Amino acid sequence: MRFSQYHFVDEIKQNLEKLGFKKPTDIQYKCIPNILRGEDLLAIAQTGTGKTAAFAIPILHILHAKLNNKREDGIKCIVMVPTRELAIQINEVFQVLGKNTRVNSFSVFGGVEQGPQIAKLEKGIDILVTTPGRMFDLVSQGFIKLNRVEMLVLDEADHMLALGFIKDIRDLIRFLPKQRQTLFFSATIDDEIKDLAYSLVKNPIRIQVSPKDPVSKNVDHSVIFVNMDDKRFFLERMINENPESKILVFVRTKVRCERVHAAMDRVGITSIFMHGGQEQQDRLSVLNTFKQGFVKLLIATDVSARGIDIPDVDYVVNYDLPEHPENYVHRVGRTGRGRKKGMAYSFCDESEKDQLLAIEDYIGKKVKVITLGKDDYKEITDLTSEKKMDLKQILEELTPIPNKRYGVKKSKLNK
Ligand code: ADP
Numbered sequence: 482m483r484f485s486q487y488h489f490v491d492e493i494k495q496n497l498e499k500l501g502f503k504k505p506t507d508i509q510y511k512c513i514p515n516i517l518r519g520e521d522l523l524a525i526a527q528t529g530t531g532k533t534a535a536f537a538i539p540i541l542h543i544l545h546a547k548l549n550n551k552r553e554d555g556i557k558c559i560v561m562v563p564t565r566e567l568a569i570q571i572n573e574v575f576q577v578l579g580k581n582t583r584v585n586s587f588s589v590f591g592g593v594e595q596g597p598q599i600a601k602l603e604k605g606i607d608i609l610v611t612t613p614g615r616m617f618d619l620v621s622q623g624f625i626k627l628n629r630v631e632m633l634v635l636d637e638a639d640h641m642l643a644l645g646f647i648k649d650i651r652d653l654i655r656f657l658p659k660q661r662q663t664l665f666f667s668a669t670i671d672d673e674i675k676d677l678a679y680s681l682v683k684n685p686i687r688i689q690v691s692p693k694d695p696v697s698k699n700v701d702h703s704v705i706f707v708n709m710d711d712k713r714f715f716l717e718r719m720i721n722e723n724p725e726s727k728i729l730v731f732v733r734t735k736v737r738c739e740r741v742h743a744a745m746d747r748v749g750i751t752s753i754f755m756h757g758g759q760e761q762q763d764r765l766s767v768l769n770t771f772k773q774g775f776v777k778l779l780i781a782t783d784v785s786a787r788g789i790d791i792p793d794v795d796y797v798v799n800y801d802l803p804e805h806p807e808n809y810v811h812r813v814g815r816t817g818r819g820r821k822k823g824m825a826y827s828f829c830d831e832s833e834k835d836q837l838l839a840i841e842d843y844i845g846k847k848v849k850v851i852t853l854g855k856d857d858y859k860e861i862t863d864l865t866s867e868k869k870m871d872l873k874q875i876l877e878e879l880t881p882i883p884n885k886r887y888g889v890k891k892s893k894l895n896k
Pocket residue numbers: 501502503504505506509526527528529530531532533534788789790792818819
């Protein structure tokens with residue numbers, strides 16, 4: 482079925498056409514009718530399969546029809562997402578798909594002044610895309626009224642419900658009108674979170690497509706066993722062999738993020754980095770620089786693992802293995818989006834083998850291993866353009882960073 486055969490309002494159809502979206506993806510095909518019927522939904526589909534438009538299209542259609550020339554005050558739909566970058570990205574999707582419709586959307590998030598956000602809210606917003614923190618602040622100060630909300634969407638739902646926000650989300654739901662539609666979207670979910678999601682809605686939820694393997698079928702992913710101290714040489718080699726490629730590298734901590742950036746700098750490779758310790762404006766400009774391709778190497782923590790849609794990332798590198806196995810699925814899912822194919826490599830040190838096992842357990846299969854002969858391995862470490870470092874530098878480089886395990890899931894994206 483093509484989008485032209487749907488009974489969407491013309492404006493939305495024109496916007497889909499302009500975007501070059503001809504046919505719905507599987508998840509869109511399955512979700513759209515349910516959402517249009519007003520049903521609650523738990524939708525699980527792999528990374529990069531178009532989950533955003535799966536909820537944005539029907540929501541815009543419903544609200545446009547309802548607004549029917551006379552503007553009623555109050556937010557009608559709240560979309561909650563884990564990061565500020567994602568709030569901006571998803572709001573952009575609403576704006577592009579909702580161009581020339583009667584529906585207004587807007588995003589709010591922390592880390593920037595709230596004044597301009599409040600001014601905009603007062604002008605009348607139908608769809609609010611938001612991170613939980615800033616939204617709860619604005620609700621408690623009375624700048625956001627919830628009495629007209631008809632729809633609640635939790636994107637990256639498993640993360641949102643596990644983030645330590647569950648209490649806040651329960652509180653929020655108590656303020657929402659009883660008559661409303663609740664939609665959960667994610668690429669990953671476990672049984673515990675699924676139960677939690679069910680407990681938040683009255684109507685039975687429809688579960689949607691999710692193949693057994695949660696890793697996107699467009700991503701060819703494998704692991705290479707590399708000593709911790711040699712990882713930088715392997716990254717250097719990979720970049721030099723693929724000078725035109727856009728590469729997203731994930732590391733475990735903020736400190737490592739900056740160190741890998743410095744290590745690349747020493748061998749003449751330009752990179753940018755992004756982690757939770759940066760100012761919001763810096764994070765946004767880093768992401769833009771990478772998106773536009775001005776710099777083709779981004780080194781990031783898990784703060785960028787979820788939801789970010791940069792269609793032309795060629796490689797994802799897990800420079801460090803993720804601590805939470807589901808983040809493996811999200812990280813490698815930053816490549817191979819839409820119809821594109823992507824590659825992902827994980828650099829696994831001896832000390833990370835347990836993490837690899839946890840990942841394999843989570844995805845239900847072994848990760849393909851790339852085996853290197855001793856000579857090949859040595860060639861990579863020998864051929865670095867890194868100049869001999871002085872003793873102090875070497876010691877700094879080798880100092881192990883304590884492998885902090887996070888007991889509380891709350892800190893997952895706060896890195
Ligand atoms: P997900 O949330 O499932 O990870 P996104 O919603 O971010 O995926 O979409 C992934 C990419 O697919 C985006 O670049 C989006 O523009 C594109 N896309 C979504 N729906 C369609 C469609 N029907 N046809 C073509 N491209 C699409």
